[in-house]
Amino acid sequence: MTVPFNRTHISENEFGYLAEAVRGGSTSGDGPFTRRAADLLEKLTGSGRALLTTSCTHALELSALLLDLRPGDEVIMPSFTFVSTANAYALRGAVPVFVDCRPDTLNLDERLVEAAITDRTRAVVAVHYAGVGCAMDVICGLAERHGLALIEDNAHGLGGSYRGRPLGSFGSMSAQSFHETKNVQCGEGGALLLNDAGLVARAEIVREKGTDRSRFFRGQVDRYRWVDIGSSYLSSDVLAALLTSQLESFEEIQARRHSVWRRYHEELADWAAENGVSQPMVPDGCAHPAHLYYLLLPGLDDRQAFIAHLSGRGVQAAFHYQPLHTAPAGVRYGRVAPGGCPVTEDVADRLVRLPLFADLDEAGVTYVIDAVRAHRVG
Numbered sequence: 001m002t003v004p005f006n007r008t009h010i011s012e013n014e015f016g017y018l019a020e021a022v023r024g025g026s027t028s029g030d031g032p033f034t035r036r037a038a039d040l041l042e043k044l045t046g047s048g049r050a051l052l053t054t055s056c057t058h059a060l061e062l063s064a065l066l067l068d069l070r071p072g073d074e075v076i077m078p079s080f081t082f083v084s085t086a087n088a089y090a091l092r093g094a095v096p097v098f099v100d101c102r103p104d105t106l107n108l109d110e111r112l113v114e115a116a117i118t119d120r121t122r123a124v125v126a127v128h129y130a131g132v133g134c135a136m137d138v139i140c141g142l143a144e145r146h147g148l149a150l151i152e153d154n155a156h157g158l159g160g161s162y163r164g165r166p167l168g169s170f171g172s173m174s175a176q177s178f179h180e181t182k183n184v185q186c187g188e189g190g191a192l193l194l195n196d197a198g199l200v201a202r203a204e205i206v207r208e209k210g211t212d213r214s215r216f217f218r219g220q221v222d223r224y225r226w227v228d229i230g231s232s233y234l235s236s237d238v239l240a241a242l243l244t245s246q247l248e249s250f251e252e253i254q255a256r257r258h259s260v261w262r263r264y265h266e267e268l269a270d271w272a273a274e275n276g277v278s279q280p281m282v283p284d285g286c287a288h289p290a291h292l293y294y295l296l297l298p299g300l301d302d303r304q305a306f307i308a309h310l311s312g313r314g315v316q317a318a319f320h321y322q323p324l325h326t327a328p329a330g331v332r333y334g335r336v337a338p339g340g341c342p343v344t345e346d347v348a349d350r351l352v353r354l355p356l357f358a359d360l361d362e363a364g365v366t367y368v369i370d371a372v373r374a375h376r377v378g
């Protein structure tokens with residue numbers, strides 16, 4: 001048997017909606033499926049307004065434009081995250097300030113944020129790694145006290161919650177991803193959730209090439225013009241059709257993903273303890289959406305040997321983020337917060353992700369678990 005790291009789930013209405021979108025003739029953005037997908041997202045996240053975008057990367061770029069960042073402004077974020085979290089702000093000339101992560105959740109360490117704040121700091125970006133919420137009580141309080149914008153990179157967190165509140169609803173803006181590798185996907189796609197009503201009008205303009213085209217289509221202006229800077233971040237209604245179907249299947253997708261996650265967690269506990277391997281930690285008050293299942297091996301060599309062992313049995317496992325503060329562009333465009341990021345450097349070398357997708361059946365999960373258990377660390 002071989003088990004890939006990821007395989008996309010085809011939801012019930014996907015082909016039907018695709019045909020409907022293509023036949024309907026309105027394939028560009030803001031068509032009927034864009035509205036349907038946005039409505040579903042707003043319900044799921046409790047967000048005031050969801051704007052579909054071409055990717056999470058673009059949603060983050062849109063947030064950077066809406067913040068009116070200027071060269072030299074600073075944006076605090078974890079070093080342990082995807083490139084796009086930093087790139088979006090660096091593109092505006094802002095300086096990503098990299099803060100270390102917590103050793104237990106691998107999330108931005110809220111205890112280190114205050115020391116990273118300077119008079120140039122404009123925003124904090126919280127990334128909910130594996131969909132486990134950051135300490136939002138502390139982070140929201142810090143942002144408020146220091147007058148900083150709070151952005152969530154919620155690419156992993158759709159469907160998760162922190163103390164009963166949906167992830168994606170804390171920041172004034174939150175970015176979602178519908179890339180092939182995420183829980184809900186349409187190939188390439190994203191959304192910017194706007195939780196501050198004051199941002200909606202300008203966000204629509206910036207997303208539509210800096211024009212007031214959205215207002216024109218609603219009959220609020222008699223022609224549309226270039227009114228601000230912007231870009232083309234609006235996604236096609238064809239992709240929104242796929243996304244609508246996926247979002248309608250969200251509960252089913254999630255039930256399956258949770259079942260895989262739980263089996264790994266329960267059935268690998270003894271093996272992990274015997275082999276000095278750590279399993280993910282989910283703090284009280286965090287409900288995660290089973291986005292990924294990771295293990296922390298004792299060291300880099302152990303991790304590489306473990307990936308090779310699994311690969312030999314046809315199981316595709318993967319490491320994850322390489323620290324941004326030591327990456328070539330991170331060094332060039334960013335700055336590391338006082339104290340550096342020793343935890344990030346350590347966990348980046350030791351982390352392995354196991355296959356996790358909705359269509360991984362019981363036999364597949366058993367096969368992966370058996371393959372893991374057949375390995376001795378060290």
Ligand SMILES: *Cc1c(COP(=O)(O)O)cnc(C)c1O
Pocket residue numbers: 054055056057058081082084085127153155156176177178179188189190
């Ligand atoms: C996947 C991911 C992104 C980028 O998403 P795209 O939709 O591919 O642009 C950004 N941040 C995080 C944390 C991600 O996991």
